Amino acid sequence: MRDFWRKGIWLRWVVHLLGILPLASIGWAAWTGGLSVNPIQDIEQRLGRAALYFLVASLAVTPLITLTGWGFLAPRRRALGLYAFLYASLHFAVFAALDYGFDLAEILRLTGEKPFILLGFSAGLPLVPLAITSFDVFMRRMGKRWKQLHRLVYLIVPLVILHYGWAKKGTLFALRGDILQPLLWGALALVLLLLRLPPIRRAVARLRQRISTSG
Secondary structure, three states, X not given: OHHHHHOOHHHHHHHHHHHHHHHHHHHHHHHHOOOOOOHHHHHHHHHHHHHHHHHHHHHHHHHHHHHHOOHHHOOHHHHHHXXXXXXXXXXXXXXXXXXXXXXXXXXXXXXXXXXXXXXXXXXHOOHHHHHHOOOHXXXXXXXXXXXXXXXXXXXXXXXXHHHHHHHHHXXXXXXXXXOHHHXXXXXXXXXXXXXXXXXXXXXXXXXXHHHHHHO
């Protein structure tokens, strides 16, 4: 029981509970009539936001370890990333299947009119190799190439946030509409990416060590 708390085993269950929460929320909203007048679009957007939340959460693991020294957070990064992939896949599936019935011609036409769709696809496609190679067997076999491949997340996160923000406000440069959330998520992602830079990471680790020693 002591290991359950000290080694962070409890966190595994928390992550998985959070992982099914968006699906449960969508199911409850559908059951109780809580979806919008355009339920397919509502579900699509909820799934997209869930993908963003889990993607940023996976990006936050290393900075949190640097800030707190809580090494037990590290094993949860994989699950968070896989949940991000799950919800991104469902987001795309609802868009392609339910919204447009796999009508490729219509999807291509719409992509030309609304390039944020292409941006979202460009962000989601690299998640496929990251999800496939997230397991230990690939980490061992790929060696240094594994880390190089998974650095794609540094590109994916900004693309997802741009996709989210562009879809919310309709145009890329006209700062109008409901853009507060994309801006806040973008600011958070920027801070997390900065905390991953080796000089900043080392400085934060030294500061944490100094505070721990003095305390």
